[in-house]
Amino acid sequence: MGKTKKLIELDDKAIAILEKQAKLQKRSLKNYIEYTLEDMALRYSEPSEEYKKMMDDMIDRMENGTLKTIPFSDVLKKYGREL
Template identity: 75%
Template sequence: MGKTKKLIELDDEAIKILETQAKLQKRSLKNYIEFMLEDRALHFAEPSEEYKTMMDDMLQRQKDGTLETIPYSEIRKKYGF
């Protein structure tokens, strides 16, 4: 995947907030902004074909009554929550 440079303008207060968050994550401001934008962009991306196939299979098993699930209460007991 290639990379493209873009010039962005943010108000001073936004920069201060982002600088604080970057320091908390031990990142440079530039790296933090790039990370946040790329992470957010992935939320808009189309799911992979593998994921779609897996979900279609799970939905079909649920429809057929063959999907096995574990109640949340049992998971809590098992892991001590």
């Protein structure tokens, strides 16, 4: 995958906030911004073929009435938690 350089301008307050976050993750500001933007871009990308196939299967089972579900409250009870 190729890389492209872009010049961006951010206000001082935004830079200060991002620098603090970068330090918390032991990253440079540049690396933190690049990592964050790439992660965000991946979130907007199309789901994988495996995920699409799994979701199509779930939809088919739901439409056919063969999908088994468990109420969320039962899951919480199983792990000793409450709503």
